Amino acid sequence: MENVITNNKNAAVAKATIPVIEIKDLHLSFGKNEVLKGVNLTVKKGENLVILGKSGSGKSITIKCIVGLIQVDKGEINVFGTDITKLDNTELNKTRVRIGFLFQNAALYDSMSVRDNLGFVLKRHSVELSNNEVEEQIKDILESVGLIEAIDKMPSELSGGMRKRIGLARTLILKPEIILYDEPTTGLDTITSREISELVVEIQKKYKTTSIIITHDMACAKFTGNRLMIIRDGVIYAEGTYDELEKSDDEWVRSFFL
Amino acid sequence: MNTTFVEKKENLIQYFKEIGEDVGNVTLFSLRFFKEAIQPPYEMKEFVKQCYIIGYKSLPLVTITGFIMGLVLTLQSRPTLAKFGAESWLPSMVALSLIREIAPVITALICAGKVSSGIGAELGSMKVTEQIDAMEVSAINPFKYLVVTRILATTLMIPILVFYADAVGILGGYMGMNIHSEVSLYRYLAEVLQSIKFSDIFPATIKTFFFGFFIGMIGCYKGFNAANGTESVGKAANSAVVTASLSIFIIDMIAVQLTDLLI
Numbered sequence: 001m002e003n004v005i006t007n008n009k010n011a012a013v014a015k016a017t018i019p020v021i022e023i024k025d026l027h028l029s030f031g032k033n034e035v036l037k038g039v040n041l042t043v044k045k046g047e048n049l050v051i052l053g054k055s056g057s058g059k060s061i062t063i064k065c066i067v068g069l070i071q072v073d074k075g076e077i078n079v080f081g082t083d084i085t086k087l088d089n090t091e092l093n094k095t096r097v098r099i100g101f102l103f104q105n106a107a108l109y110d111s112m113s114v115r116d117n118l119g120f121v122l123k124r125h126s127v128e129l130s131n132n133e134v135e136e137q138i139k140d141i142l143e144s145v146g147l148i149e150a151i152d153k154m155p156s157e158l159s160g161g162m163r164k165r166i167g168l169a170r171t172l173i174l175k176p177e178i179i180l181y182d183e184p185t186t187g188l189d190t191i192t193s194r195e196i197s198e199l200v201v202e203i204q205k206k207y208k209t210t211s212i213i214i215t216h217d218m219a220c221a222k223f224t225g226n227r228l229m230i231i232r233d234g235v236i237y238a239e240g241t242y243d244e245l246e247k248s249d250d251e252w253v254r255s256f257f258l
Numbered sequence: 259m260n261t262t263f264v265e266k267k268e269n270l271i272q273y274f275k276e277i278g279e280d281v282g283n284v285t286l287f288s289l290r291f292f293k294e295a296i297q298p299p300y301e302m303k304e305f306v307k308q309c310y311i312i313g314y315k316s317l318p319l320v321t322i323t324g325f326i327m328g329l330v331l332t333l334q335s336r337p338t339l340a341k342f343g344a345e346s347w348l349p350s351m352v353a354l355s356l357i358r359e360i361a362p363v364i365t366a367l368i369c370a371g372k373v374s375s376g377i378g379a380e381l382g383s384m385k386v387t388e389q390i391d392a393m394e395v396s397a398i399n400p401f402k403y404l405v406v407t408r409i410l411a412t413t414l415m416i417p418i419l420v421f422y423a424d425a426v427g428i429l430g431g432y433m434g435m436n437i438h439s440e441v442s443l444y445r446y447l448a449e450v451l452q453s454i455k456f457s458d459i460f461p462a463t464i465k466t467f468f469f470g471f472f473i474g475m476i477g478c479y480k481g482f483n484a485a486n487g488t489e490s491v492g493k494a495a496n497s498a499v500v501t502a503s504l505s506i507f508i509i510d511m512i513a514v515q516l517t518d519l520l521i
Contacts, residue, residue, distance in 0.1 A: 064391075067395045069391055069394060069395065093397035094397075096394075096395055096396070096397040097397050099395070101392070103388045103391065103392060104388075105387060105388065107388040107389050107391065107392035108389075108392075109384075109389055110383075110387070110389065120398075121396045121398070124396075124397075125397065170396075174396070
């Protein structure tokens, strides 16, 4: 079953060659601590790119730079062909609407119910929608992540896996072309991690999204990634498919697959 | 001994440097508030919600403290005034003390404790759990939605709460008067209203707008700029109360000096 899904997604990705995200020579420091020392990467349309690396190697920082949450010191971040480091806030927001971001802890708004978490974002970007249409879209998205029954719950009433799914639903409600996942399976049990990984692949197929997935979970990396990159000391150290990297000559790279 | 002196000197320089940086950052934060408050879109729904939380939900606390302020002030002042045979001045003295000084400062201090710390903790925890980042990546302006609405709500609600505390405090004073003697409500209120002038109410009202602005602004600043980690949420809330309370006394001191000069 897993192989079938993997083969299908690789075939779909092979057709796509247009780079949706292109990062060139990205540098970032926090005081004297140089976190990114010249990251270069390209993500093609429809591709799921997994980024691996040790804690503190700059993985999450890299995707936060892509949505403009962190200002870079040097380098280019081309998203849909536009360098987002040169955009003003209004222009950046237009690009942000096309990018979804799933935070490590889902970052659901604590004071709002699941319905309001989704509606809050949708109403602001689709003012023309009536209340009934908003409700319909919320229910559709919740059904697609398998949590329609949680619509009236508050975030505090949800389990870790449910929070991730609702976070994903909130990300999907604006129909983004790119989704950035920051450790989507961290803190979840094996079964729930597997369900979230399946959901990531399902979303890629159903919504034709391009994704970057930051993870430490090798099962998730294997299942979701069309291509993998390993970041070390602020630069991309290795790149390839799961199988290629697993058989790498480099002992440090292989240590991720043990 | 020399090393200790140098260390102390460096620590002192560092301390003042940090204060200077904080003042600069708060100034920039305030300027951003004015810029964002003027520019549309306006977050009316959230503003009304915050007015309800800050204003309506503070009513029980303000009612109790306002009433006790009036009652205690009357009971404490009566013996001194009685010594001079000036008991009849009690209603006007209580009303003027409440309106000009006690009700604005005490209500603002209570709100600094309840509202400013609440805002600091709420925004701090939103920052730590990346909810503010989540708004930003959804192309929603978190400053406008979270900060502008809260500062505007405190600026509007604190003066209203102070007016309410004035009224409740005056009623408390009436109760205090009736513990030792019998005075009709009509006569008491007539005495109170006769003694209050526009020049008593106007400066006191103006300063409450500043109290409200600083209570909201400091709470938002501390929460919005909380560092990572849950510990920083507590620190943001604590620091918001201390700074807001201190700023209330400073504003009050300036307001009293200005009132003396101008009126």
